[in-house]
Amino acid sequence: MALIVDGPLTELTERTALVERSARLRALDRGGKVGASVRFEGIVRRNEPDHDRAGEMRDLTALEYQTYDPMAERELTALANEIANRHQLISLIALHSRGRVEVGQISFVLTAAGTHRAETLAAIDEFISRLKRDIPIWKTLIWEPRFSLH
Amino acid sequence: MNNPITIHVLLFGNARIHAQSDRVTLTLPAPATARSVLAELAIQLPQFASTSTSARLAVNQAFASDETPVHQGDEVALISLVGGG
Numbered sequence: 001m002a003l004i005v006d007g008p009l010t011e012l013t014e015r016t017a018l019v020e021r022s023a024r025l026r027a028l029d030r031g032g033k034v035g036a037s038v039r040f041e042g043i044v045r046r047n048e049p050d051h052d053r054a055g056e057m058r059d060l061t062a063l064e065y066q067t068y069d070p071m072a073e074r075e076l077t078a079l080a081n082e083i084a085n086r087h088q089l090i091s092l093i094a095l096h097s098r099g100r101v102e103v104g105q106i107s108f109v110l111t112a113a114g115t116h117r118a119e120t121l122a123a124i125d126e127f128i129s130r131l132k133r134d135i136p137i138w139k140t141l142i143w144e145p146r147f148s149l150h
Numbered sequence: 151m152n153n154p155i156t157i158h159v160l161l162f163g164n165a166r167i168h169a170q171s172d173r174v175t176l177t178l179p180a181p182a183t184a185r186s187v188l189a190e191l192a193i194q195l196p197q198f199a200s201t202s203t204s205a206r207l208a209v210n211q212a213f214a215s216d217e218t219p220v221h222q223g224d225e226v227a228l229i230s231l232v233g234g235g
Contacts, residue, residue, distance in 0.1 A: 042235045065234065066162050066163060066166075068160070068162060068208070068211075068227055068229070070211065071208060071211040071212070071227075074211075096234060096235075107235070108234065108235045128235055131234050131235050132232070132233055132234060132235055133204070133232065134232070135232060135234050136162070136208065136227070136229050136232055137232055137233070137234030137235075138162045138163030138164070138231070138232055138233060138234075139163075139233050139234065140163065140164075140167070
């Protein structure tokens, strides 16, 4: 399953915490089939290349995520189902932010549970590659001001 | 000859910033398809809708193939240079 929520994915985001906890419990309640559980967090990095300035590295304040609703969440869910089936996972859940997420905050969480390590890790990697190519979510980089007036 | 149709294409991300608008309006000969909409967009927004890029259209909230028909009043969106995560 997949969910898009407003703002950063902190533990204080009650809805995402409940969804993750419920998915994890469902996965574990499978008679000892789970042999690997992986949680990936995408975190907003401070330093990024500015392609409008020949790739010069600059500091960010935040990222602003824009989603095409409701298609983005539907496509995210379809992708989670497709990859979970192909890698025969027991559980795959994706959570993604909409709106502003500050540097150091979490914008994306992917939790996978499978029988073995190899397919669980492969599923995480494939999901992220497809997310960046196929899901109608865009991010705008909010730069730190280059100069400040005193 | 069929009357031309008017299509509003929703823009996101850098395409929206570049166009300084959340949509562009196209006038196309009918019948239109996703391919003919993309070809017209490639003229108006070449950085984002060139056929050589990964630009795609969504028609009524679903990814369209080249042959997907596009009618006046359909919700059309340019899905170009996405980058979640």
